[in-house]
Amino acid sequence: MDFDLPETALAVRDGVAAVAARYDHAYWSRCEDEHAFPIEAWRDLAAGGWIGLTVPQEYGGGGAGMLELAVACETLAASGGTAGVFLYILTPGFGAMTLARHGTEEQKRSILPGVASGDTQFALGLTEPDAGSNALAIRTSSRRDGDELVINGQKIWISGLENADWMIVVTRSTSEADAKEQGRRTHGFTLALVDVKEAVAQGTLSYTPIPKMGANTVTSSQVFLDDVRVPVGHVIGEIDGGFPVLWDVLNPERILAAAGGVGGAEAALTVAADYAREREVFGRPIGANQAIQFPLAQLKATTELARLMTYKAAWLFDQGRPCGNEANVAKLTAAQVAWESANQAFQTLGGMAYSKEYPVERLFRDARIGKNIPVAEELILAHIGTQVLGLPRSY
Known part of the structure; x- marks a missing residue:
């Protein structure tokens, strides 16, 4: 059993991280405040080939799979672009992945090159x-x-x-x-x-x-x-x-939402840990206090577990194997840890978290919706109860 990411996924992680490094928290907060689509980040990601990852090579894309796409989505979110998750769910996920797997030759030939170049959105x-x-x-x-x-x-x-x-x-x-x-x-x-x-x-x-x-x-x-x-x-x-095609849209959506949740948790924990190292009260960094340190450490551990399940679901999807249970578990746990990490970051920064000087208030708002979309956690729990545990249906 090999837990190393393949070279293709590592290249995606490094490539997206290099682009994302040019767009800091201030950039994403400005886009949020102005209700502006992050067109500069979109163009840079497209220019590097990081939007057309799942477009087959014959149509100008990278020919990669769900695992690489999930890694890209996670990496962008971890950089601070938590709402940037939609850049990967909407066009590479809904658009490229669906057409690559279910589109006609004419649909692929006429649409996918535009997705690969970043000129076409879904x-x-x-x-x-x-x-x-x-x-x-x-x-x-x-x-x-x-x-x-x-x-x-x-x-x-x-x-x-x-x-x-x-x-x-x-x-x-x-x-x-x-x-x-x-x-x-x-x-x-x-x-x-x-x-x-x-x-x-x-x-x-x-x-x-x-x-x-x-x-x-x-x-x-x-x-x-x-x-x-x-x-x-x-x-x-x-x-x-079309219902089988729809299911093949919904499972990738859950996997990418989970990847975004993992990245969002990392973004919040990084902000909180940086602040806890630098902020001194009573003559020492607040991060030395276990009341600050332990909750962040616990959430880091949970983030790693959510990441493993997200990668497993993506890998199963790429293998053409059933992945519904894993995609649901990944989405549930990643959304929960993203929200809890943002909430704990808020607590770590105290009153300063309420200020737009720090990105915590944005991370906090972005994380909350993950518990409800693309599917509410209560329905995922119902799915696990009935489909995994074999309990009677409640609806």
Whole structure:
């Protein structure tokens, strides 16, 4: 059993770290305060090939796998770019990974080179006002009209749409009621590529940003789709048969969210430890006090455990083996330790944590949402209870 990262992952870690070193906490805090997309960091990462990691080499990318992508995401977050996790979830994760595994040759040839160069960005349209973690309950519909699909519905909490060129929209091409009647609850899902800018120009797609607590470097919006027309050639997978593709989107999302959580925990612990070494009270550094030192040490240990599970889930995904349980455990533990580390950093800095002079207040806000997205920890616990422990379903 070999726990050494492969050379490809080590190269990614070093390469992303070198880019991230040019963007300090002050940069990410400024982007957050200005609600500005970190375009400079995005361009530098793309120029180094660190955005197109999972684009196959024949389309201009790195041909890497989920493990390398998770390492990149973790490294960026650990540098202080905790909201930068979305840079990896949205385009390399939702976009490149999905098309590389399930796209047609035409879709790959026309879209993936732009992802590799950093010129093309993605969003995912899944969550709806009445269908959050229960994807089976989505109501956004698609019907075939000749060589096109016509999409109608609403989505909510869709991140990154203001910069997206493409949105993968999850639709119901067979209603939930009809699917249940057929005894196939997961039948009738269709995933389609929507040209965002074209649909906006035609007036069939509109969106409204949602004011939110943190992670304001990427907007999250409510989206309205009114007779959006999509060529049948933009369907990912098969009409009515998109649910397996959706699962292959959701597991990478959990793994990348876990990687971001591990990196976020490291960022918070680094800030806290630096402060605890330098801040003196009663004639000695506060880090010499066990009341300060032990909680940080405990969280460092927990961070290492979350990292191991994240890497395991990513490795299983790359091997084509089932990874749902591991992806869920990784996301649960990483989100918890990211939040607890940010909270303990807040306690370590005391009143100064409340000041924007330090990045703790931003790390604190960015970490909290991880316990709820991309899936609430209560649902992960329910999954572990039923699917791993074999307990009766509670819902």
